[in-house]
Amino acid sequence: MSSRAKRALLDPIVDDNPVTLHVLGICSALAVTTSLLPSLYMCVALTVVASLANASVSAIRKVLPASIRIIVQMTIIASLVIVVDESLQAFAFETSRELSVFVGLIITNCIVLGRTESFGSKNPVGLSFLDGLGNGLGYSAILILVATCRELLGKGTLLGYTILPNVADGGWYSPNGMMLLPPSAFFVIGLIIWAVRTWKVEQVEEAEFRIHEVHRTEAH
Amino acid sequence: MPEIPKQPSVKRESVTRTLLVAFFVSLVCSSLVASAAVVLKPRQIANALLDVRKNILEVAGLLQPEGDVNELFAAVEPRVIDLETGAYLDDVDPEGFDPVQTRKDPKLSVVIPAELDIARIGRRSKRAVVYLVRDQGEITRIILPVSGYGLWSTLYGFLALEPDGNTVADIIFYSHGETAGIGDFLTKEPWRARWPGKRVYDDAGELRLEVSKGRVAADDPLAAYRVDGVSGATLTGNGVTNLIRYWLGDHGYGPFLKNIQGGGS
Numbered sequence: 431m432s433s434r435a436k437r438a439l440l441d442p443i444v445d446d447n448p449v450t451l452h453v454l455g456i457c458s459a460l461a462v463t464t465s466l467l468p469s470l471y472m473c474v475a476l477t478v479v480a481s482l483a484n485a486s487v488s489a490i491r492k493v494l495p496a497s498i499r500i501i502v503q504m505t506i507i508a509s510l511v512i513v514v515d516e517s518l519q520a521f522a523f524e525t526s527r528e529l530s531v532f533v534g535l536i537i538t539n540c541i542v543l544g545r546t547e548s549f550g551s552k553n554p555v556g557l558s559f560l561d562g563l564g565n566g567l568g569y570s571a572i573l574i575l576v577a578t579c580r581e582l583l584g585k586g587t588l589l590g591y592t593i594l595p596n597v598a599d600g601g602w603y604s605p606n607g608m609m610l611l612p613p614s615a616f617f618v619i620g621l622i623i624w625a626v627r628t629w630k631v632e633q634v635e636e637a638e639f640r641i642h643e644v645h646r647t648e649a650h
Numbered sequence: 651m652p653e654i655p656k657q658p659s660v661k662r663e664s665v666t667r668t669l670l671v672a673f674f675v676s677l678v679c680s681s682l683v684a685s686a687a688v689v690l691k692p693r694q695i696a697n698a699l700l701d702v703r704k705n706i707l708e709v710a711g712l713l714q715p716e717g718d719v720n721e722l723f724a725a726v727e728p729r730v731i732d733l734e735t736g737a738y739l740d741d742v743d744p745e746g747f748d749p750v751q752t753r754k755d756p757k758l759s760v761v762i763p764a765e766l767d768i769a770r771i772g773r774r775s776k777r778a779v780v781y782l783v784r785d786q787g788e789i790t791r792i793i794l795p796v797s798g799y800g801l802w803s804t805l806y807g808f809l810a811l812e813p814d815g816n817t818v819a820d821i822i823f824y825s826h827g828e829t830a831g832i833g834d835f836l837t838k839e840p841w842r843a844r845w846p847g848k849r850v851y852d853d854a855g856e857l858r859l860e861v862s863k864g865r866v867a868a869d870d871p872l873a874a875y876r877v878d879g880v881s882g883a884t885l886t887g888n889g890v891t892n893l894i895r896y897w898l899g900d901h902g903y904g905p906f907l908k909n910i911q912g913g914g915s
């Protein structure tokens with residue numbers, strides 16, 4: 431694999447992660463991560479859509495008039511999302527019910543349109559596919575981390591299997607119900623972003639303004 | 651920031667080109683979506699049927715985690731009834747009865763008079779399928795399909811009654827479009843657990859069962875007929891009250907339940 435291809439695939443996983451660095455796709459990351467299984471399906475769904483949409487947009491990039499490029503990209507993304515949604519309803523009925531509208535909402539997930547517009551419309555097909563795949567995997571990495579924390583701490587289970595036996599069932603772990611509510615996903619994502627930026631200091635954004643001590647004479 | 655492609659050639663930006671690209675993209679995308687829908691339809695229908703059966707088994711108290719749904723379902727007895735008289739129609743095969751289709755058929759359905767249509771259903775089929783569970787020949791549960799409008803969407807569920815036709819055994823909602831986290835309390839176990847034992851009609855035969863606004867007070871004389879509502883989601887709860895009131899009323903399963911209470915089989 432050429433180094434460019436490798437970078438397109440691997441960079442979005444940590445160094446250029448769509449969720450932690452660009453803070454995109456947060457809405458679904460909050461909604462579907464109460465347990466691990468639906469999150470895994472969501473990851474697969476988004477990764478499939480992101481890679482195929484990026485490759486398809488790239489395939490027509492040379493004939494695509496700039497005036498209609500966004501609506502064409504949306505059409506491609508929406509069609510892929512419908513196909514994925516229909517497939518889930520056919521092959522993973524229970525999970526598709528749990529994910530409810532959130533599969534459909536991949537259409538509005540900024541990660542997908544962000545990649546087709548900034549990468550797929552300028553790069554060759556193979557590379558665009560890898561870029562979509564990489565971004566899907568980057569999103570998945572965060573979703574899986576968040577869902578693991580939430581299901582483990584909120585229910586004491588992973589994929590439905592008991593890991594921390596609940597007090598209610600005679601065990602010792604008393605589940606933290608807050609982990610099942612949407613705000614906890616914010617906290618977990620916040621902690622992940624903090625951890626990543628402590629490890630990769632170059633990801634820390636330049637402060638937009640600095641708070642400095644106001645001198646009495648300045649305050650008026 | 652999205653970059654505008656550098657100096658597009660005149661040809662690429664021509665009107666004909668734009669229309670052509672738009673046309674072909676739409677053509678390819680719509681064929682993709684249409685073929686996926688057609689190819690996957692049979693599986694989706696089978697899944698939906700399986701899901702309905704699973705929910706019926708759940709309120710019938712017959713669902714086993716490891717059991718095969720279709721095999722277990724053999725223990726449930728579907729019967730078609732005429733809603734107006736409440737009588738069984740034994741010459742109609744419940745297998746072939748499709749409530750969705752018959753509801754659309756003007757010959758097989760009736761428009762619900764506006765003043766009775768509290769659940770905002772519009773029209774209903776003249777017939778319905780009810781599901782009976784028996785133990786050694788004796789009916790042990792009566793399962794009635796119910797539906798009605800909540801706040802945003804139609805709620806679909808099954809209400810299971812004890813053989814007296816007056817005590818709630820269980821209730822389940824298997825499809826709704828209420829807001830996740832607000833109106834979806836309907837599908838949650840703790841709320842479902844408040845239903846068993848509630849009574850439908852009072853001694854005078856008046857339909858009393860309802861979801862109250864907030865918690866039912868301990869000293870409420872009607873506590874036996876009232877189920878705790880969820881605060882912040884009163885409107886979905888009202889939807890449940892309305893569908894209960896419609897379907898267990900005279901225009902719904904009322905006549906059928908009177909027959910049951912009168913000792914019919």
Ligand SMILES: Cc1cc2nc3c(=O)[nH]c(=O)nc-3n(C[C@H](O)[C@H](O)[C@H](O)COP(=O)(O)O)c2cc1C
Nearest residue numbers: 801828829832833834880881882883884885886887
């Ligand atoms: C975005 C949004 C979604 C809502 N979804 C529901 C819902 O699904 N079911 C419901 O009963 N109320 C829902 N509500 C709240 C209702 O508008 C209403 O305030 C509530 O049902 C009143 O109940 P209360 O009197 O117990 O507060 C929603 C409100 C908002 C703003």
